[in-house]
Amino acid sequence: MRLKNVPGSRETIAASPFAVLYPEQQRGIWRALFDNDHPIHIEIGMGKGKFLTEMAEARPENNYIGIEKFSSVLVRAVQKQEQLQLPNLRLIRMDAEALEEVFAPGEVGRIYLNFSDPWPKERHAKRRLTSPAFLERYRRIMAPGGTLEFKTDNRNLFAFSLESVEESGWELLASTTDLHHSELGRENILTEYEERFSQLGNPICKLIARPRAE
Numbered sequence: 544m545r546l547k548n549v550p551g552s553r554e555t556i557a558a559s560p561f562a563v564l565y566p567e568q569q570r571g572i573w574r575a576l577f578d579n580d581h582p583i584h585i586e587i588g589m590g591k592g593k594f595l596t597e598m599a600e601a602r603p604e605n606n607y608i609g610i611e612k613f614s615s616v617l618v619r620a621v622q623k624q625e626q627l628q629l630p631n632l633r634l635i636r637m638d639a640e641a642l643e644e645v646f647a648p649g650e651v652g653r654i655y656l657n658f659s660d661p662w663p664k665e666r667h668a669k670r671r672l673t674s675p676a677f678l679e680r681y682r683r684i685m686a687p688g689g690t691l692e693f694k695t696d697n698r699n700l701f702a703f704s705l706e707s708v709e710e711s712g713w714e715l716l717a718s719t720t721d722l723h724h725s726e727l728g729r730e731n732i733l734t735e736y737e738e739r740f741s742q743l744g745n746p747i748c749k750l751i752a753r754p755r756a757e
């Protein structure tokens with residue numbers, strides 16, 4: 544993602560009741576913040592928030608938390624949510640490496656990764672959000688039966704992710720290399736990147752996986 548500095552983004556985020564400024568304080572008690580016991584679904588690397596905002600609107604029976612590393616990107620999701628005021632959506636600026644400081648074991652029902660940065664150089668493989676090191680972090684915070692859903696148009700990253708799922712002993716529940724022409728694509732909500740890349744004619748890949756029960 545090309546990053547433009549957005550003046551005032553930190554201040555806008557800090558002033559929003561929908562941005563959680565000290566997410567570590569919610570560890571283990573996220574449901575209290577939403578004031579219900581609905582499942583918690585998170586998107587890591589949410590960008591400007593199109594996907595998660597539409598999910599939260601369409602599925603009021605779940606709570607959604609969007610995670611994004613950069614204020615200049617997250618601020619767009621915060622501005623959208625300021626207008627919509629969806630009760631089941633909160634936003635966090637943080638690096639996914641700190642996930643376990645923010646979510647307790649078993650607290651997350653589903654993790655979405657959409658068009659994650661590919662980090663094509665081998666020496667950066669550990670930074671890929673579907674690397675075995677990240678899958679291990681996800682496993683530790685997931686509720687029993689919780690799933691990971693990953694979409695990308697990058698075939699190399701998709702192949703790497705399928706290997707990573709297998710290597711980590713996860714169960715692959717479904718996968719496709721042409722989501723928009725597959726049964727898996729029914730009721731699919733497009734992300735910003737998905738919209739852009741599918742308009743260019745790139746097929747979209749998707750996998751759904753879960754850690755095996757211990």
Ligand code: SAM
Nearest residue numbers: 544588589590611612638639657658734735736
């Ligand atoms: N998910 C959006 C979509 O599909 O349109 C945005 C995709 S964009 C290519 C990837 C986003 O992930 C960027 O906004 C980037 O800042 C964010 N990101 C990358 N690594 C991250 C990390 N370790 N923690 C949190 N966000 C991250």
